[in-house]
Amino acid sequence: xxxxxxxxxxxxxxxxxxxxxxxxxxxxxxxxxxxxxxxxxxxxxxxxxxxxxxxxxxxxxxxxxxxxxxxxxxxxxxxxxxxxxxxxxxxxxxxxxxxxxxxxxxxxxxxxxxxxxxxxxxxxxxxxxxxxxxxxxxxxxxxxxxxxxxxxxxxxxxxxxxxxxx
Numbered sequence: 001x002x003x004x005x006x007x008x009x010x011x012x013x014x015x016x017x018x019x020x021x022x023x024x025x026x027x028x029x030x031x032x033x034x035x036x037x038x039x040x041x042x043x044x045x046x047x048x049x050x051x052x053x054x055x056x057x058x059x060x061x062x063x064x065x066x067x068x069x070x071x072x073x074x075x076x077x078x079x080x081x082x083x084x085x086x087x088x089x090x091x092x093x094x095x096x097x098x099x100x101x102x103x104x105x106x107x108x109x110x111x112x113x114x115x116x117x118x119x120x121x122x123x124x125x126x127x128x129x130x131x132x133x134x135x136x137x138x139x140x141x142x143x144x145x146x147x148x149x150x151x152x153x154x155x156x157x158x159x160x161x162x163x164x165x166x
Contacts, residue, residue, distance in 0.1 A: 072098055078111075083142065085133040087123065 024031040076095040078088060092109075093099065099107070111118055121128050143149050 074098075085129045085136070087129065089123075 074096060076092075078091060092107075099105075109118055119132065121132060123129070141148065
């Protein structure tokens with residue numbers, strides 16, 4: 001007995017949707033293109049398709065038209081400091097002048113040193129930085145005799161943590 005028309009139609013629809021889903025997964029730019037065409041037709045003056053970011057490192061922001069998102073990535077080096085809490089706001093602003101191009105955004109700072117930390121604190125009162133350093137000294141005191149920590153291969157300047165504040 002031949003299959004009914006509705007079963008054939010469901011199978012064809014399912015196959016087409018599955019194919020579209022797989023194409024979207026393997027070729028996201030194809031999906032973005034299909035999605036952006038109707039949006040550009042609806043409001044061509046405000047929607048300009050923005051290419052997906054490349055994996056190439058960039059040192060300057062990709063300034064986009066209003067209404068689109070942009071991003072940039074940059075590696076910087078903070079000055080070496082001994083144990084303590086330090087302000088890095090001025091260094092960040094100097095090293096990343098591109099920040100001024102953004103009114104709203106998100107800044108991700110990744111510190112690649114294993115014994116360094118980053119904290120966000122208010123800075124109206126200068127005692128905040130001293131209080132943070134004192135609290136960290138109580139939590140993770142310096143171990144000159146080698147009795148508190150197993151990890152000591154990198155020397156005293158690496159144990160415990162330097163602390164940057166933003």
